[in-house]
Amino acid sequence: MPWTxxxxxxxxxxxxxxxxxxxxxxxxxxxxxxxxxKEYVGELLDFLESYTKKHFADEENYMQxxxxxxxxxxxxxxxxxxxxxxxxxxxxxxxxxxxxVILNANQMVxxxxxxxxxxxxxxxxxxxxxxx
Numbered sequence: 266m267p268w269t270x271x272x273x274x275x276x277x278x279x280x281x282x283x284x285x286x287x288x289x290x291x292x293x294x295x296x297x298x299x300x301x302x303k304e305y306v307g308e309l310l311d312f313l314e315s316y317t318k319k320h321f322a323d324e325e326n327y328m329q330x331x332x333x334x335x336x337x338x339x340x341x342x343x344x345x346x347x348x349x350x351x352x353x354x355x356x357x358x359x360x361x362x363x364x365x366v367i368l369n370a371n372q373m374v375x376x377x378x379x380x381x382x383x384x385x386x387x388x389x390x391x392x393x394x395x396x397x
Contacts, residue, residue, distance in 0.1 A: 267291065272382050275390030276327065282320045283382055289313075290374045306370050310354050313374075317350065324389070331393055339385060346381075349373055 268287035273280050289312055296305035321343040328336045353373060357366045 272379075272387075273390070274382070274386045276393060279320075279324055279327070279386065279389070282316075282323065283378070283386070285316065286320075286374075286378055289316075290378060293371065293374065306357060306367050309370060309374075310350070310357060313350055314354065317347065321347070324386070328389060331389075331396060333389055333392055335385075335388065335392075339389070342381060342385060346377055 268284045272283065274283070289309060293305055293309050325336070325340060325343065327333075328339060333339070350373075353366065353370055356369070360366050
């Protein structure tokens with residue numbers, strides 16, 4: 266599941282952060298193919314927890330700077346993702362990393378990376394172009 270140019274938002278710092286997310290997702294899928302996903306999910310959750318919060322803060326600051334009209338919708342989506350992530354971490358810790366938690370991690374990452382970026386983040390770039 267590599268990052269492709271059609272997922273570009275058109276804002277370099279945001280695109281670079283998204284690329285890093287895709288790299289981590291690729292490693293998760295590779296670990297799954299090698300039956301090492303159980304070990305890697307913990308690492309992925311640690312990464313997502315810290316990196317996602319930084320990315321969301323950067324993205325939200327950018328949206329506020331350009332007075333993005335759909336900021337509240339984006340902020341709500343970010344908050345929802347953080348809530349999902351926290352639930353996934355708890356599930357992972359209590360289950361000891363069973364296959365269902367690993368599948369949920371895969372699903373959550375895929376959906377977020379493809380749907381959120383394609384449907385919501387690209388609109389930030391489109392709006393930013395209108396300001397130039």
